[in-house]
Amino acid sequence: MDAMNGCLACKACASQCPIKVDVPSFRSRFMQIYYSRYQRPAKDYLVANIETLLPVMAKAPVVLNKVTQAKWVKSATEKMLGYVDTPELSVPTLKESLDGHHALCFNLTWLQALSERERADYLLIVQDPFTSFYDAEVVRDFVLLAEKLGKKPMLLPFKPNGKAQHIKGFLRKFAKTASTTAEFLTDISKLGIPLVGVDPALVLCYRDEYAEILGENRGDFDVLTVHEWLTPRLETWLSQPSREEEPWYLFAHCTEKTKLPNAEKEWGNIFRHFGAEIMPVAVGCCGMAGTFGHESDKLQTSRDVYNLSWQPRLETLPVERCMATGYSCRSQVKRFEHKKLMHPLQVLVRII
Numbered sequence: 528m529d530a531m532n533g534c535l536a537c538k539a540c541a542s543q544c545p546i547k548v549d550v551p552s553f554r555s556r557f558m559q560i561y562y563s564r565y566q567r568p569a570k571d572y573l574v575a576n577i578e579t580l581l582p583v584m585a586k587a588p589v590v591l592n593k594v595t596q597a598k599w600v601k602s603a604t605e606k607m608l609g610y611v612d613t614p615e616l617s618v619p620t621l622k623e624s625l626d627g628h629h630a631l632c633f634n635l636t637w638l639q640a641l642s643e644r645e646r647a648d649y650l651l652i653v654q655d656p657f658t659s660f661y662d663a664e665v666v667r668d669f670v671l672l673a674e675k676l677g678k679k680p681m682l683l684p685f686k687p688n689g690k691a692q693h694i695k696g697f698l699r700k701f702a703k704t705a706s707t708t709a710e711f712l713t714d715i716s717k718l719g720i721p722l723v724g725v726d727p728a729l730v731l732c733y734r735d736e737y738a739e740i741l742g743e744n745r746g747d748f749d750v751l752t753v754h755e756w757l758t759p760r761l762e763t764w765l766s767q768p769s770r771e772e773e774p775w776y777l778f779a780h781c782t783e784k785t786k787l788p789n790a791e792k793e794w795g796n797i798f799r800h801f802g803a804e805i806m807p808v809a810v811g812c813c814g815m816a817g818t819f820g821h822e823s824d825k826l827q828t829s830r831d832v833y834n835l836s837w838q839p840r841l842e843t844l845p846v847e848r849c850m851a852t853g854y855s856c857r858s859q860v861k862r863f864e865h866k867k868l869m870h871p872l873q874v875l876v877r878i879i
């Protein structure tokens with residue numbers, strides 16, 4: 528268990544290593560068996576149920592933030608749950624920031640009634656728990672970016688992704704979550720409208736962990752990352768001349784880099800098309816890895832991993848021009864540097 532606990536679930540072993548041993552996959556199975564014999568720590572239940580709790584918590588984010596950020600609550604959470612640096616919920620919430628916008632008006636029957644040609648203008652955004660509730664600006668900016676590009680974006684109703692349950696070895700729960708969400712996404716994908724998610728690690732979960740747990744029952748749907756959606760459509764948008772001398776620095780998510788090795792190159796092509804340059808920054812895992820970095824017994828490891836590559840690179844670069852694709856990475860930089868990195872899509876919406 529000590530060895531398993533040190534795994535960041537970055538998936539480098541499953542894709543980059545020639546032997547391709549999938550540690551996160553067998554670690555989940557190990558944890559499920561281990562905790563059928565031994566008592567689970569309370570924080571595991573919090574992590575496993577976070578996707579059910581978040582939509583309720585987001586109904587009163589200001590009050591909840593006051594509570595979770597109070598000194599005595601932080602100390603009690605650390606002592607009783609072994610959980611540190613609880614992030615603040617987004618204020619305004621995603622719903623508030625898009626108040627009155629058609630992106631909130633998803634209606635399956637109405638979309639089904641549209642002709643194929645009309646549907647070609649649409650884009651469906653698959654929400655994930657972390658970006659939608661803790662970094663809502665990113666999702667709002669994706670709506671604005673899609674609109675600037677002449678599309679009609681709509682948010683799908685929030686459905687739990689289940690990755691946190693998989694990581695913690697709640698495999699029966701994960702199978703249920705994955706089955707319900709896969710069924711929903713399979714139905715939606717019949718519309719023939721692209722499904723896009725903003726967080727690469729959670730998008731990739733639909734491909735890897737869903738296929739692993741559901742096998743043939745995974746259904747037939749594709750959720751694209753933002754750069755996967757933009758890349759094949761680039762030629763439909765007018766290219767722009769280069770306008771900026773300084774590049775933007777891209778810190779890609781480690782799971783994204785291991786599973787989609789062309790991601791940085793494709794982001795580079797997208798930015799070049801719109802008149803900007805990207806310089807990929809050679810970094811490994813940021814050390815946050817979902818909720819890993821929030822667990823008090825792993826805090827030091829998380830900081831050590833961060834100090835290996837992220838901290839020294841950020842120290843030498845203008846932080847306001849640094850971008851990170853992963854929610855976890857942005858969250859890690861925020862707590863250690865007290866600075867907010869943008870998702871590349873947020874830079875695009877400002878420069879286009």
Ligand code: SF4
Pocket residue numbers: 533534535536537538539540541550551
């Ligand atoms: S930390 Fe990454 S490479 Fe190491 S075992 Fe875990 S998933 Fe594999």
